Amino acid sequence: MSTASRRLASTTRLPAPRFALRPTAAFTAALASALFAGLGATASLPAQAQATQASRATAYRIPAGPLEPALTAFAKASGVLLAYTPDLVQGRSSPGLQGSHTPPQALAALLAGTGLAAVVAENGTYTLRRAPAPAAGTPAPGPAAGSVSLGEVRVTAQAQPNDGTTEGTGSYTAAGPSGAATGLNLSLRETPQSLTIMSRQRMDDFHVETLSDALEQTPGVTVSRQSDMTTFNVRGSSVNLKIDGNRLLSSGWGWNSHIMYSLDDLAEIDRIEVLKGSSGLVNGDGDYGGTVNLVRKRPTREFQASAQAGVGSWNSYRGDADISGPLNAAGTLRGRLVVAAKDADAFRDRQHSRNTTLYGTVEADLAPDTVLGAGLTYKQRSLQGATGTTPIQAFSGDGVAVPRMPRSFRIGATWAGYDQESLGLFARLEHRFTGGWTARLQVARDTVETPDMRIGYLRYALPGQLQYNRYTDIDDRNDSISLDVQGPFQLLGRTHDLLLGAGSTRARTTLLRGSGGSATLAAAGISYAGGGGAIAEPDWSRMAYSNDLFSRKNRYAYAAGRFHLADPVKLIAGARMSDYDQKDVTDIGWYNYRMRERGVVTPYAGLVVDVAPDISVYGSYASIFQPQSAKDAAERTLPPEEGTTYEIGAKGEFFHKRLNASIAYFWMRTENTAEEVGLNANGDSIYRAVNSATRRGYELELSGELARGWQAQGSYVMNSSNLGSASTTPRHQFKLGTTYRIASGAAQGLTVGASTRWQSAISTSRGTAVLGQNAYWLLDLMARYEINRQLSLTANIHNVLDKQYFSGVTNFAAQGLFYTWGAPRSFNLNMRYTF
CATH class of the missing domain: 3.55.50.30 (Phage tail protein beta-alpha-beta fold)
Incomplete structure (x- = not known):
């Protein structure tokens, strides 16, 4: 040649x-x-x-x-x-x-x-x-x-944007590079780890409104529900959360997670990047199942606008509007405004929610090679009829079976709930140097304020109980600043890529926690089967309150390079050095915790070999470091969890990069993994450190255009683990979403599609009591008709076959075994107008 x-x-x-x-x-x-x-x-x-x-x-x-x-x-x-x-x-x-x-x-x-x-x-x-x-x-x-x-x-032409934007592409696969795994801008095939992109088109087609909705459809992700709380699981472990690459450190009590981010509207989001496996290079510490990165929409250089309104089951009403384009004649100043609002009941009796989203951002070309961007996201959300994190009881702590309740059953009081406001502020400065080098400086602050959360719910424990909790002045704050510089350099006659970065992230949660409110069902004249609607609101002034503080700090510097060892061989290597501080202060001695780690190094390595013009094989090594506050029977905090993730696989790009496919095998091993072994005299969990804990499995995934007008995204995943807690996560999982647009004939302008999800059985047990959910299928259908170039109507049906299933099973040890119902069949009709 x-x-x-x-x-x-x-x-x-x-x-x-x-x-x-x-x-x-x-x-x-x-x-x-x-x-x-x-x-x-x-x-x-x-x-x-x-x-x-x-x-x-x-x-x-x-x-x-x-x-x-x-x-x-x-x-x-x-x-x-x-x-x-x-x-x-x-x-x-x-x-x-x-x-x-x-x-x-x-x-x-x-x-x-x-x-x-x-x-x-x-x-x-x-x-x-x-x-x-x-x-x-x-x-x-x-x-x-x-x-x-x-x-x-x-x-040399490239008609689609090359910054990863998925909006407007109509595709179910990545439209550009991503730095989710290494910080380097790599395509899916060039990335030596499993990476899934949930595109804007995929979310729009299947009526995806919240992060929980999106990850239910995302290949390789398990969404588990524990009453009002939602957790995300990849490869048998929890996930980290980012927005525009800025880390959101989790802090606070478990109940806090169910009122932050997972139920927020996604109107301002362009795409969701899900990195599978540990991410020691780009995160340092954190959960090693995966990392979920929400990428916001950016202003466009050309004018575009749309508005839509929808109605659905359980008195659901939602509308949004999105306008973007240049703000001056030269196009050097651009802006975007997105607004959305929703008001809806739920399939649980007398539960109601409201959501409002306002997103605004501007970008200015300060010079031909310098762009400054800034913006904010403001959200309001309220929930009435909340049940907190306690699901429906299946067995008491003594193993006594509780009759199954209907899906509409709600254990929470009608007056229980909260109002919440969140504000995300961000700024970004980008500069292109000569020679292909770029620099990006980002600062962000995300705050979530919940002035008052009141919870009242039923517990079947013999004798039956009413439980009351109140949390006030909840203030969650995440601050971050980061600087990345990357570009090409010459070495030994070849061009390579280098990335240097540094930054700091801090999270802080403060709140007043009320405790001590409870009564028996008999004294209140309430039966468990009657639900929480009969629970009277207590006198909150008689409740004692504690002042709680949770704090996390993370400072880091890292470097990564992609070295072209030969035309088909690329080595990606890097390391991150981090300092950590964690401080938890409560009136419960068991939960007080202080940790300080300095100079923790988390290395990374990956090798990608092109074996054909469109096919690569790869292998990667990623490190795990996870500080933890779990304690043993002597109230000694367990050492940080550490370990490694190995992954090998093959990836392909087909049909002019319109279709991506991959197969991967992964193996994770950790030391000091916390596993619950019992309760102490105060009813707090006791943990032991498990060494050589393993998780392994394989994944097959495809995303993109199979033929003209035919989009698909799907995967088959197998996970296994030697941890006893793994039984609550499905070992096998299959997901597939696909649509076909009819381009000619009498049905021209009609798009039809289906999304199906299957998972294997899950279970939990205590003594002889076993609570399980057998393997099950779910099916969603959609259809969209384009009346003309501007106006379209979309209909969605979720859980078409009205399958009754548990979306999560929970073991609360001495309190018993619990379950959370998945949503029944629902309908939604949406009208969209594009200007």
Whole structure:
């Protein structure tokens, strides 16, 4: 293979453009020979779309310099297809380009003084050629229409955005790179760990409104419910949470987690990145099952707006609006505003919730290579008829069976609940240096305030009890600052990538915790089967309160590099050094805790080998470090949990990167893993440190376009563990969501789809009492009809077969075994208008 051919093969693996191309015969032959071994893409660009593209102005910030990078930047920003032979641009320089221009204007400016001209074919493709020397006294000829036959060509166009944005792509797979695993901007195939992207299109198609809804559909994630609380599990362990890459450190009591983030509306979110396995390089400490990163929508360079309204089961009403675009004529200032509101009952008796979301963000081009972005997310949420974290009882602590209650059964009082406000503030400064280096500085503050949470619920424990809890002045705060610098460098005749980063994250929770309120059901004249509606509100002034504090600090620096050892072999290696501080202060001695760790190093390594133009095999090693506050029988805190994750697999990109597929095998081993072994005299859990705790399994996943108009995302996952607590997590799991858009005929404009989920049995036990949920299937259906280019109607049915199942089983030791019902069948109808 010639040098030019090798260069062609290594630089044309680009995301599929939003429009298709009908090449000339010679052009198709060249691409077929170099890329697809006889397979070429054939479609046409409508003449009207070509004219629109040619007249559409785009803002550019392309510095003067070598011509080839300038053309690449132009193709990415404009979305046109550009073709040329590699030797044509070698050694040439461009004067650069600033401001808004149409594609012909932009190319003319970029090529000024280069001796080259752009020729546009009838199908809208731009090709470069040497400009003929003009005759004496004759002006040089301008671009001419007509197709051009080429031999070997190099395609540099990229019609989709290259920052990972999924909005507007219509795809169920990643539209660009992600730094979720290593901090480096890598595609799914280049990442040596399992990484799943839940795209905006996937969420819109299946009526995904909250993080809990989204992760129920996400491959490889188990969503468990414990009454009002929701937990997420990947590979048998909990997950970390991020927003725009900024870590949200968890702190506080277990009840606190069920009122933060998991039930928030996702109207402002572009995509959800789920990294499977430990993340010692990008997180340092934390849960090693996975990391969930919510990525917010950003302002667009072109105007767009939409509004939608929907109605559904249990008196559910929701509406949202989204407007984005330039705020000045040059497009150097851009903004976006998203608002959403929902009011709904629930399938549980007399439970009601309200949600409001306001998101605003702006971006400004301070200079051609410098962008400043800032914004806020403000949310209000309320829940009435709350049940806290106590589910429905199946067995008492003595093993006495409790009759099963219907799905609508609610143990919480009607007056129980809370009102909550959250505010997320963020700013981002990005700069591109010469030579391909970039820097990004981010600061963020996320606060969640819950002034008053009142809980009253039933417990079947013999004799039956009413339990009261109150928490006031709950203030949760997460602050973070980070700086990342990355770019290419030359070593031993090859180009490599380097990333350097540093930052700090701090979380703090303060609250007043009320305790001591309880009464027997007999004294209150209430039966357990009657539900919590009859619970009277107590005199809260007689309750004692404690002042609780939970604090976490994390300071770090890290480095990572991708080293091109050979054309098909890339080594990714890095390490993170972190300092940790943790402080918990309560009036319960068992839960007081202080930890200080300095200079903790968490290394990372991965190897990716391209075995075919679209297929890679990989292996990776990631470290685990998790401080913990669990205590043994002598009230000694267990040492931090440490361990490693190993993963091997293969990944492929097919159909011009429109489809991603992967297979992976993972193995995790940890030391000092806390496992509950009993209760002390005060009823608090006693733990032991388990060494050589293992979790292992395999995953198969695909996402993207299987054929024209046919999108799919799905996986099969197997998890196993030698921990006794693993029985509450399904060993096997299958998920598949798919849609098909009918492009012609009487049903043109109709999209139909289905989402199905299956999991194997789960169970928990105490003595001879066993509570389990057999394996079960769930099925969702959707249909959307596009009335015209602006207006569409979407109908969704969740749990079509109305399957009755437990969405979680819980063992509260001396208190007994508990279950939480999954949601029954529900309907939703949504109308959307795009401006």
